[in-house]
Amino acid sequence: MGTAAGLRSAGRTWALGSCGIFYLGIAAIAWGAVTWVEVGAWTYHYSDRGDYAWEQARNYCQTFFTDLVAIQNKQEIEYLNRSLPFHKRYYWIGIRKLHGTWTWVGTRKALTKEAENWAAREPNNRRSNQDCVEIYIKRPQESGKWNDESCNQKKKALCYRASCQPFQCSQRGECVETIGSYRCECYPGFHGPECENVVQCAKLEPRGVHMNCSHPYGDFSYNSTCVFRCQEGFEQRGADTLRCLPSQQWSADTPTCTAISCPVLSAPDQGELNCSHLYGDFTFGSKCAFSCQTGFALTGPESRECTATGTWTGDSPHCEAVACPVLSVPDQGELNCSHLHGDFTFGSRCAFSCQTGFALMGPESRECTATGTWTGDTARCKAISCPVLSAPDQGELNCSHLHGDFTFGSTCAFSCQTGFVLMGPESRKCTATGTWTGDNPRCKAITCPVLSAPDQGELNCSHLHGDFTFGSTCAFSCQTGFVLMGPESRKCTATGTWTGDNPRCKAITCPVLSAPDQGELNCSHLHGDFTFGSTCAFSCQTGFVLMGPETRECTATGRWTGDAPRCKATACPMLSAPSWGELNCSHLHGNFAFGSTCDFSCQTGFVLMGLESHECTAMGTWTGDTPQCKAISCPVLDPPSRGQLSCSHVHGNFTYNSTCTFSCEKGFLRMxxxxxxxxxxxxxxxxxxxxxxxxxxxLKQVLAYSSGTALALAGIVLSGMLIALLAKRLSNREEKKKLLNPTSDLGSPGIFTNAAYDANL
Known part of the structure; x- marks a missing residue:
């Protein structure tokens, strides 16, 4: 297969490319040519220029058409077997084993037993990988049957282009492909060729009921849903929700609403009932008011209302006789009452009387009125009174009263506060005549011994009840520089003794001082060692200087004046190492201070000029002057005869590390x-x-002159003379060499070695 494409426009389909195209119901098949046919139904296509594995074949079909063919009935099989050309590898169709189940891949529906079209002994799943299906087209045996095959086998792709489109059947039914056309199987609630019509139900118009409807396909049509509810206080009878069914009937009858009933109410005893009704006697919305007769009070709500739950608000009220406060028998008296409607309620009457010796204060009788109050004031029996007593100064009064404060039978006991003694009777009693037994008592303060001030101190006393008596307080203090040893104050107690012991004044103590390092301490004492008024003087040993006050005094605060002094070693000027030298110091009392010793030394090639060791004296000076390091000198050199001398000096002319270079004039050699x-x-x-x-x-002249091959006798004589002269010169140079290098034979370094010397020759 080269390329193929399908275009749909204005109800026409153009098929382009070299593929086979044929249509159910229309005898139009194009084989390897370009043609067009106007169609509107299911079409079949196949690839006539290539074979594909199953996945490739499906990709081809999905790219150019709808999918691999999905066979729906035996008629399609017969048509395909009759219309398609024979191919030895046959054709792939759109069925495959998915999760162990043969499934139409285009619709994802499992293959039913009724729709199976397997060849004999198929599927056999040879080699356990035959998960795809081919159809035998024009096979000599079992033509049009199916066979399971490995999905990797190469076969022709048998495709289809569906006539069903998403917009067909008004999306309210299932589009079913048929040979040459399609039909709409409408969903429940829809009808018509394209399922365009919707089932209608009767319009709902309920009374006294709230209705809320939703209409997905039109008012009161299929799947319209209406929800009903009653107003608060009403009870619904019937279904809450109605739905329009495909049968044009509603799922239930329209519900109704009736007012909720409450129990019938009645008037309370000694009371009345008055009701108003909105929707019927004692139903939702009914309201009843309660009231009571004179002298009676309503207990409970004044009104009750029938609620939406069928119950009355509040509890049942009742009428009770108005209550007056309960009366009690007066002390030392009697009470006698009569009751009509209950104890101490409206209409009750009570009479009062007193015992002998007591007088009635108030009305003799009282009556409970309709307002819940008693006539008259409260009656009581009052005992005879005695004059009010008071406690003596610095004393207390403790009374017991039988019939009221300071009345007949009352008894009062007297006592004195701590530190005082009672003078008079301990108790008195109120008699029947209204008088007290005995006379008034009094309280007197207890006395303590007289106190005196301590030495170096003072005494200051305050007296509450007399000099040095109970409650007197004496404060003790000391003069400046002294501290009180003992209590700061003493108090006269109730036993006639003073609190605490006698205090004394002691001089304030300062911290013990010690002599500073390398120093001395000298103190004078007035009131004891290191106490208030003590003075201490400080001094330092030779070579040290006092840093701080020379004297300190112990103050009245227990502190010394000034800060603690110290002795500091006398300092010498700081020393530094000389140039080309080193400094090594030891310090006894601090860097470069009294007692420090410093040693000087020089580096290699230098010699110390001055004392090697210096010491810091008590005067703050060093013994000797600062030494210097001077470079060691070598003998002065002169330029050689017939030569030159060039020197560089680091530390001075012809001193340590100076270097000198020698050279000779032209015609002369350096030896x-x-x-x-x-x-x-x-x-x-x-x-x-x-x-x-x-x-x-x-030498070169001699060698040139004697180099000929034929020499005359005169030449030989002359050569001998020249050689003798040369030997003499060499002998003279050897002597000079030894003179200039006398140690060369010992192997020590010289100006030249023998070998170097001979080389210069």
């Missing part, structure tokens, strides 16, 4: 080292070199 260095020993590393005449040109 010895080129450079000398001044060592820390004061010696140069080598002897100074000398410049000698260069003998190399003379």
């Amino acid at each position: 010895g080292a080129e450079m000398l260095w001044c060592e820390a020993t004061g010696n140069w590393t080598r002897h100074a070199p000398v410049c000698e005449e260069d003998g190399a040109p003379f």
Whole structure:
């Protein structure tokens, strides 16, 4: 198959490409050519230029058409077997085993037993991987039957393009493909060729009932739903919800509402009932008012209302006789009552009387009225009174009263407060004549011994009830610089003794002082060691200076004047190491202070000029002057004869680390080292070199003159003379070499070694 595409416009389908196209109900099949046919029904297609695995075949069908063919009946099988060309590998159809069940992939519906079209002994699932299905087209045996195959096998794709579209059947029914057309199977509640009509139910118009409806397909049509409810206080009879059924009938009858009833009420005893009714006697909304006769009070609600739940508000009221407060028998008296409607209620009457010796205060009788109050005031029996007694000064009064304060029978006891003694009778009693027995008593304060002030102190007393008597308080204090030892105050007690012991005044003590390090302490005492008034003087040993006050005095606060002094070592100027030298110090009393010792030394190549050791004296000066380090000198060098000398000096002319370089004039050779260095020993590393005449040109002349192959006798004589002269010169140079390098034979460093010397020759 090359390419294929299907276009739908204005009811026409164009099929492009080299694919087979055929239509049910229309004898139009194009084989490898471009054609168009106007159709509106199910069409079949196949790939005539390529074979595909099952998944590829389905992808091909879904790309250009709807899907792999889904066979719905035997007629389709006969039509396909008759119309399709024979292909030795046959055709894939849209059925596959999914989760162990043969399923039409386009509709996701399982293959039913009635729709099976398997060939004999199929499906056999050979090699356990035959999950896809082919159809035998024009096979000699069992043509049009199905066979399970491996999904990887290559076959032609048998496709279909559906005539059913999403907009068909008004989306209210299922579109069923038929040969050459389709039909609509309408859902319940719909009818018509395209399911365009909706079932209608009778319009609902209830009375006295609230209705709320929803109409998905039109007013009071299929699936319209109406919800009913009654007003509060009414009871619904019938279904809450009605729905329009496909049968054009409502699911139930229209409900009705009736007022809810409450129990019948009656008037209370000694009372009346008055009711009003809205929807019927004693039904929802009915209201009843209650009242009572004169002298009776309503207990409970004044009115009750029938509620939506069928119950009355509140509890049942009743009429009770108005109650008056309960009367009690007066003390030392009697009470006699008569009651009509209950104890101490409306109409009750009570009479009062008193015992002998008591007088009635108030009315002799009282009556309970309709307002719940008694006529007259409260009656009582009052005992005869005696004059009121009071407690003596610094004393107390304790009375017991039988019939009222300070009345007949009352008894009063007298006592004195702590520290006082009673003078007179301990108790008195109120008699029947209204008088007290005995005379009034009094209370007198107890006395303590007289006190005196302590030495170095003072006494200050306050007296409440007389000098040095109970309650007197004496405060003790000391003069400045003294502290009180003992109680600050003493008090005269109820036993006639003073609290605490006699106090005394002691001089205030300051902290014990000690001599400072490297110092001394000298103190004088007035009232004891290190007490108020003591004075201490401080001094330091030789080489130390006092830092702080020279004297301190113990004050009245127990503190010393000033801060604690200390002895500080006398300081010397700080020393530093000389240039090219080092400093090493030991300190006894602080850095560069009295007793410190410093030693000086110089680095290699330098010599100390001055004392090696200095000590810090008690005067704050160092013994000796600060030394210096001076570079060690080597002998002064002179330039060689017929030569030059060039020197560099680090620490001074011809001193430690100075270097000198030698050179000779043209025609002269340096005999010895080129450079000398001044060592820390004061010696140069080598002897100074000398410049000698260069003998190399003379030797070359001799060799050139004697190099011929044929020499005359005169030439031989002359050559001998020249060689003798040369030997003499060499002998003279050897002697000079030994003179300039006398230690070369011992292996010590010299100006030149023998080998170096010979090389310069």
